[in-house]
Amino acid sequence: MPSVLVVDDERNSVDALRRTLEDDFEVLTAGSAEQALDLLGAREEMLNTDVPVDVILCDQRMPGATGVEFLKRVRQRWPEVVRVLISGHSDADDIIAGINDAGIYQYVLKPWLPAQLVTLVSEAVEARTLQNDVRRIELEMRSDGGVLRQRARSRQEQVQLHHEFSRLVRAPDSPLNEVCRLAQQVARYDLAVLIQGESGTGKELLARAIHYASPRTTGPFVMENCAAVPDNLLESELFGHKRGSFTGAYQDHVGLFQRASGGTIFLDEIGDTSPTFQVKLLRVLQEGEVRPVGANQAVPVDVRVIAATHRDLESEVRAGRFREDLYYRIAVFPLTLPPLRERTMDLRVLVEGLLLQAGHDLAKPVRGFTDEALACLMTYPWPGNIRELRNEIYRALALSEDLDIGADLLSARVLRGRPGLALADGAADAASLPRSGTLQSRLEAMEAAILKETLLRCRWNKTRAAKELGLSRVGLRQKLLRLGLERQAEPRS
Known part of the structure; x- marks a missing residue:
C-alpha cells in the first residue's frame, strides 16, 4: 500500500x-x-x-x-x-x-x-x-535499447490512458464505467466511433480520451461543431478552399481534415448536417481524400473520425433525414453516454469536483454545500446534464458569502426538484403538480412546495416569507407545523 x-x-x-x-x-x-x-x-x-x-x-x-x-x-x-x-x-x-x-x-x-x-x-x-x-x-537501455523503448512507450500509453479517462468523473458503480471500458478497448484500433447522448453529457471529453489513448496520440485532435456552421461554410472549414473560389476567399485555406492528418477529427452534432453535405462527407470518408472548394486536385488525408450527436441517428435514418450509408461509415463502433438523471450515484463526486474547480476559477474559498442544498441538487433531474450542473454550482458560489453554500442560493427550479419556469406570485407550473391522490392531498403538496421554495429563497426568514406570501407570521407558522416543514438543524456537509 x-x-x-x-x-x-x-x-x-x-x-x-x-x-x-x-x-x-x-x-x-x-x-x-x-x-x-x-x-x-x-x-x-x-x-x-x-x-x-x-x-x-x-x-x-x-x-x-x-x-x-x-x-x-x-x-x-x-x-x-x-x-x-x-x-x-x-x-x-x-x-x-x-x-x-x-x-x-x-x-x-x-x-x-x-x-x-x-x-x-x-x-x-x-x-x-x-x-x-x-x-x-x-539505465537498462544501455544494454537492450529496442525492447526497453517499446516497454517505456507502452508504460507511457498506460499512464496517458488512465489520465484522460479519469477526467470523466464517476462513482465505482456508475453506468459510465461500462462506456469507458468499451471506449478504452476501441481506442487502440483505428475505427470510426459514434458517440450519442444528450447535450451536456461529456461527448467531447470522451472523444478526447479516445484520441489520447490511441496510437494517434501524438497527432492533432481537431474538432468542429457541425450545427454551428452553415453548409457552404462548413464545407470550406472542413475541406478547405482555394483563393478566389468564392466571394471573400482572398487566400488559400487549409481545411480541418488536412490539419488533422495523422490524428483525429471530432465532428460534433453531425446529426444536424444537411443531406447535401452528408453526400460530400461520405465521399471523403470513402476515398480518404478531400477536394478543397475551387481545387482541381484531391488531397489525401489520414484521419480517424469520431462523430457525436444528441439525436437518435437510427431514427433519423428511418425518417430519411440522415443517409444510411453515411451512418454505417461513422458508426462502426457506437457508444452512448447516459444522461445525468441516470447517474445519481455520480452526483456527489461531480458536485465536489465542480465546486473545487469553481473555487479555483473564481478565486473564492468554499467548504461545501449544506445538507439541505446537497439534497436539492441530488433530487433535481438535470435536463441540461453536467453543463447545467456546472452552471448552477458556479452561480451559487458567486452569490455565496459564506464557506458553506445553502439551499437558498440555488435556482428556484432546483429547489422544486424539477425543471420548469420559476414559481412566481404563489403559482406553480403544471409539471410540479402531483400526478395522483385526492384533491386535498394534491393541494397540500402544492402548498408545501410553494412554502418551501419561498422559505429557502428568504433564507428561512419567516417574517419576510410571510409578508411575501400575504400571510401573518402566526398563520405561516401554523401552516409549517401542519405540513411538517419546520426547519431542522443541519450539520455541515
Whole structure:
C-alpha cells in the first residue's frame, strides 16, 4: 500500500486528512517539520531505502520551519518523494517558493474536498512510479535499447490512458464505467466511433480520451461543431478552399481534415448536417481524400473520425433525414453516454469536483454545500446534464458569502426538484403538480412546495416569507407545523 506522510500542527486537520486517506494509503502523521524529519530518517533506516514514503502532504504555516522550508530539506535528502504543499492562504510568494525551492508536485488550497484529495494523492503516487520506471529503463537501455523503448512507450500509453479517462468523473458503480471500458478497448484500433447522448453529457471529453489513448496520440485532435456552421461554410472549414473560389476567399485555406492528418477529427452534432453535405462527407470518408472548394486536385488525408450527436441517428435514418450509408461509415463502433438523471450515484463526486474547480476559477474559498442544498441538487433531474450542473454550482458560489453554500442560493427550479419556469406570485407550473391522490392531498403538496421554495429563497426568514406570501407570521407558522416543514438543524456537509 502506498504511504503518505501528513505534516500539520493542527490536530483537527491531521485527523481529517487521515480519515480521508486511510482507506487507500498507509497514513503517517507528524506535528512539526522536525518531528517529520525524525520520522523519515527512522523509516529510511528501518526500510533500508532512500524513499521512506511515497507522498508528503505538508501545511505551509507551522511553528518553527514553514512547509516550504521543510519540503526544501526533503527535496535535498529524499528527492524522489512527491511533495505537496497545503495552505489556507493563496499567497503568491508561497506558491513560487514551493515550486522553485521545494519542487512541489501540487499546491492545495484549503478547504480541500475529500474525493479530489484522494485523486491527487493517487496521481502523485502514479507519477512517482512512472518516474522510477523511466529512470530504471534509461539505465537498462544501455544494454537492450529496442525492447526497453517499446516497454517505456507502452508504460507511457498506460499512464496517458488512465489520465484522460479519469477526467470523466464517476462513482465505482456508475453506468459510465461500462462506456469507458468499451471506449478504452476501441481506442487502440483505428475505427470510426459514434458517440450519442444528450447535450451536456461529456461527448467531447470522451472523444478526447479516445484520441489520447490511441496510437494517434501524438497527432492533432481537431474538432468542429457541425450545427454551428452553415453548409457552404462548413464545407470550406472542413475541406478547405482555394483563393478566389468564392466571394471573400482572398487566400488559400487549409481545411480541418488536412490539419488533422495523422490524428483525429471530432465532428460534433453531425446529426444536424444537411443531406447535401452528408453526400460530400461520405465521399471523403470513402476515398480518404478531400477536394478543397475551387481545387482541381484531391488531397489525401489520414484521419480517424469520431462523430457525436444528441439525436437518435437510427431514427433519423428511418425518417430519411440522415443517409444510411453515411451512418454505417461513422458508426462502426457506437457508444452512448447516459444522461445525468441516470447517474445519481455520480452526483456527489461531480458536485465536489465542480465546486473545487469553481473555487479555483473564481478565486473564492468554499467548504461545501449544506445538507439541505446537497439534497436539492441530488433530487433535481438535470435536463441540461453536467453543463447545467456546472452552471448552477458556479452561480451559487458567486452569490455565496459564506464557506458553506445553502439551499437558498440555488435556482428556484432546483429547489422544486424539477425543471420548469420559476414559481412566481404563489403559482406553480403544471409539471410540479402531483400526478395522483385526492384533491386535498394534491393541494397540500402544492402548498408545501410553494412554502418551501419561498422559505429557502428568504433564507428561512419567516417574517419576510410571510409578508411575501400575504400571510401573518402566526398563520405561516401554523401552516409549517401542519405540513411538517419546520426547519431542522443541519450539520455541515
